[in-house]
Amino acid sequence: EIVVGFHPAGRWDTVMRIRDCLLLPTPVLEIRAIVERWLREINLEPWDPRARHGTVRHLTVRHATGTGELLAGLTSVEPSLPGLDTLAQRLSLVAGFAGLTHSQVIEARDLPTARRTQQVWGADRLTETLGHLRLEFSLDAFFQTNTHMAEVLYATAAADAGLRRDEVIWDLYCGTGSITLYLAQAARASLGIEVVPAAVENARRNAVANRVTSATFMLGDTRRTLKEILEGRRALPPVLQHPDVVVLDPPRGGLAKKVVARVAAAQPSRVVYVSCNPSTQAGDLALFAEAGYPVRRVTPVDMFPHTPHVETVVLMSRANPRS
16 A cells, blocks of 8 residues: 555655644644555555565645745656646645645666756745745755744754954855844845755855845855865855855765865854754864864753754864964
8 A cells, every 4th residue: 555654763665654743733743644645546666665666656745834835846757747736736835835846756777866846836936024024935856844943943053153344254054044044134145055956046145135246156065066166176256256255054974175175264253153953063063173173052942842853053263364
């Protein structure tokens, strides 16, 4: 029987049946139930990760707390699925539902996994409110899951950054530009670097929508892009060439050693490191200390209530300020 649910703790090869979840908004649960019934009707085989066989792999649902809008995305190994128009019609009856996307996973030996995406119905992005900002994000772009606490998180990062009006920010792993734009009002100029094309597009649109003219967003892998900037092979406007503050908000795996070295080589006065995984962050902080950036302050932010997980904001500054 086809089940749409979550992986049990510690398992990647099993799906747990759910009907209710106190952490999820009611419309998200409604979408889950509608998709599950639809999949059973058309009798598509779910993906078996052990046998690496089947058709439908994932359902992704994104919810904007501030606006109540929702997006849904189905991922399969086939270029199309039968009855998607019927599914979209049913989902359109859910309060706040804004759009349905289908993505085909394309796997090839010795090549990174790719996706081919089609918009089945409605919008392909949501709008969320965060303090004074209105921010759009796509289905696959990173955005903080706890919007209520995200403003606390960003305010903490802003306090640690201690920006002055004549200072420059580099925001690495900037996603849809939320931290960049949140801090931009207090700085002379801001640079955001992000590897996901849709997120960079969101970030640029967000800058225009919020009338922030001092922010520049660059598409690229952080490790390689930093190398190109430091070697002069990636041109930057003169105002952005020397950061006073570098903000880091990487994935859970943390930073590559070369990223730490290249951030230190850029010689910012301060580094603000935001992390959802303190265990990997700790190793990175040791590398920063070796590079001349000791920890000055650590602030935990409870982004994930009733769980053992915590977000941490760490301030580092140069042991020997540049002259």
